[in-house]
Amino acid sequence: MTLPHRPTGADDTPTEESSLAALKKSQLLQALITGTRPKPEVLRHFIDRALENPRLYLSHLAAAERYLTGAQGVDAERLKALGAIRCLLEDKLSPPPERESKNMTYDRSSHIEVGKLRTETFRKIIADIAASGVDRPLVDLGAAACIFSRIAYLQGFSVTAVDARTDRVPPYINEINFVQSDVRDFDLSGFGVILILGILYHLTLKDQIDLLDRCPIGSDVVVDTEIYVPELVVRSENRNRFADRVITDGEYEGISYPELNNTMASWKNPESFWHSEESIHRLFKNCGFSTITPIEPTYVSKYGGRKWFVLKK
Numbered sequence: 001m002t003l004p005h006r007p008t009g010a011d012d013t014p015t016e017e018s019s020l021a022a023l024k025k026s027q028l029l030q031a032l033i034t035g036t037r038p039k040p041e042v043l044r045h046f047i048d049r050a051l052e053n054p055r056l057y058l059s060h061l062a063a064a065e066r067y068l069t070g071a072q073g074v075d076a077e078r079l080k081a082l083g084a085i086r087c088l089l090e091d092k093l094s095p096p097p098e099r100e101s102k103n104m105t106y107d108r109s110s111h112i113e114v115g116k117l118r119t120e121t122f123r124k125i126i127a128d129i130a131a132s133g134v135d136r137p138l139v140d141l142g143a144a145a146c147i148f149s150r151i152a153y154l155q156g157f158s159v160t161a162v163d164a165r166t167d168r169v170p171p172y173i174n175e176i177n178f179v180q181s182d183v184r185d186f187d188l189s190g191f192g193v194i195l196i197l198g199i200l201y202h203l204t205l206k207d208q209i210d211l212l213d214r215c216p217i218g219s220d221v222v223v224d225t226e227i228y229v230p231e232l233v234v235r236s237e238n239r240n241r242f243a244d245r246v247i248t249d250g251e252y253e254g255i256s257y258p259e260l261n262n263t264m265a266s267w268k269n270p271e272s273f274w275h276s277e278e279s280i281h282r283l284f285k286n287c288g289f290s291t292i293t294p295i296e297p298t299y300v301s302k303y304g305g306r307k308w309f310v311l312k313k
């Protein structure tokens with residue numbers, strides 16, 4: 001399918017008719033109309049084209065959603081796929097922030113920008129993993145609002161999202177399979193891609209080791225986690241100076257984070273362990289990962305240094 005990149009309207013806005021005419025030729029829309037599940041390669045092709053020209057495709061999708069809403073026999077379920085792609089394009093249209101300076105101090109407005117930087121980074125990582133096949137089931141541990149699950153689903157993966165809490169799970173999560181569970185009890189066998197985003201640092205050292213040990217041989221594991229970098233500690237968030245007490249536990253070194261009582265926090269453990277970068281490399285190696293790829297640069301979150309790692313067992 002090729003959609004025109006030039007709209008047919010007098011200005012740069014496509015008309016309702018031109019958008020619909022273009023989309024009716026697409027295999028994705030045909031699948032949605034006939035009620036069949038779009039094939040991953042059809043979905044991927046559509047998303048790739050859409051990301052090349054998000055503004056144009058947003059108009060196309062709005063027209064398609066209006067058309068499908070009125071079409072006989074098309075239910076809300078099928079509209080979810082279009083809604084999810086629309087969210088992706090809206091994200092894309094908000095540009096990622098300039099790289100933060102190393103000495104940046106945290107302010108609340110930057111929280112949104114860090115969020116965008118994270119989704120951009122993940123989008124690149126998961127596209128790279130998808131290039132070697134989307135036929136392996138993917139699990140998103142500590143999925144919360146399922147933002148990363150949704151991006152992986154749009155890449156064509158079959159996605160299971162796991163969280164101990166349900167507070168932030170949105171009503172429309174497409175065909176993502178949500179399971180309410182403590183990740184410490186969740187069986188990882190059978191999953192080929194494992195997302196451990198924003199949750200490793202909410203576990204104790206013992207539970208981190210257990211979780212990483214349980215990632216199956218051959219799996220690709222993506223981690224995004226707080227790490228202890230003394231120079232990057234955000235002083236205003238250093239409650240009771242937890243980040244100034246460096247501790248060692250066997251081969252590992254880091255700080256002990258006193259958990260808060262909110263929906264983003266740990267599930268039941270009051271303290272969690274944040275590794276130094278050297279220590280987390282040791283952890284990955286000891287848990288059997290043969291390839292450890294840190295994604296540079298370390299960025300600055302609300303509390304301090306934070307980093308992405310792509311691992312292979």
Ligand SMILES: C[S@@+](CC[C@H](N)C(=O)[O-])C[C@H]1O[C@@H](n2cnc3c(N)ncnc32)[C@H](O)[C@@H]1O
Nearest residue numbers: 142144163164165182183197198264265266267
């Ligand atoms: C900081 S949020 C991260 C959300 C998302 N993955 C991200 O990176 O933006 C941590 C999530 O992990 C969940 N969580 C924390 N400990 C958990 C556990 N032991 N089992 C399952 N979920 C847990 C919390 O409920 C919360 O939704």
